[in-house]
Amino acid sequence: MRLDKFIADANGLTRSQAKKLIKDGSVSVNQKNIKQTKYQVDAKSDVVQLEGTTVIYQKYSYYMMNKPKNVVSATSDDSEKTVVDLIAETKRKGLFPVGRLDKDTTGLLLLTNDGELAHKLLSPKKHVTKIYRALIAGEVTEKTIQIFAKGITLRDGETTKPAILKILATNSKKKETKVEISITEGKYHQIKRMFGAVSMKVQELKRVQMGNLKLDEKVNLGEYRELTSEELSNLVKKID
Known part of the structure; x- marks a missing residue:
């Protein structure tokens, strides 16, 4: 890998910024000062330092x-x-x-x-589960849980896959329910549309887990x- 690419990728810099640092003498490889931007380095074995600090190369963030x-x-x-x-x-x-x-x-x-x-x-194809917690305007019941477990036909006719719905807390006076819902797909506004299909409204929605x-x-x-x-x-x- 070229040294300028290594420095740019590892530090979130542009290639031009990396080249300037190298030409200015700010970079060393295996304790040897290198000013050639095309110098080849091995990201796994070479020790690259920028202004005296070792640079750890990570391909992905x-x-x-x-x-x-x-x-x-x-x-x-x-x-x-x-x-x-x-x-x-x-x-x-x-x-x-x-x-x-x-x-x-x-x-x-x-x-x-x-x-x-x-x-x-x-x-x-991977069926990665996404888990959300929500505050619902309406009283979620065991019947609602069963409906979600079978999959819901939305108001536009689209059908969802089965979802796991759990009641966390109920406020009968305010007619609100805190729930946790697990789904394995990601349709547009899916959870809001699912509750809309059973005449309820999502007031707050927070994702807490993915896979x-x-x-x-x-x-x-x-x-x-x-x-x-x-x-x-x-x-x-x-x-x-």
Whole structure:
């Protein structure tokens, strides 16, 4: 791999920025100062340092975000703030959200530059489970649970796959129910449409799990962190 590519990819820099650092003498390979941008390095065995700090090359990046409301799940938008805008500029290069959460939905969102992993997670053939918690306007009952378990015919005639619905708490005075729902597909506004089909309305919606990846509740709304090696390994095992 070319040294300028190594430095650019590992530090979220443009190739031009990486070349300037190399030519300025800020980069060494195996304790030898290198100023040739085309110099070939082995990402696994060579020790590359930038201004005295060892650079760890990672081909792909994986971030868990606790998505806030009023942010769209996109890489760019002319009028709205996107989830990628919440990532530090030095870490944004090539990142995209895996799937999407509605603008008013919060919770777990994976951002990566690993297209193969994203494709597997979103493939209908993989049946990756997504778990949400919601506040529903209406009283969810055992009958509702049974309807969801069989799959629902939406108002437009489209049919969903079976879903697991659990009642977490009921407020009879306000006629509200807190629920947890597990689905294995990702139709447009699916959960809102499912409850709409049984004459109920979703007031709050938060995703808490995707496959084996659970939202770290220590990650505040609008914040993110890298996946641990264990989280990534478990996520990959689920879909391979």
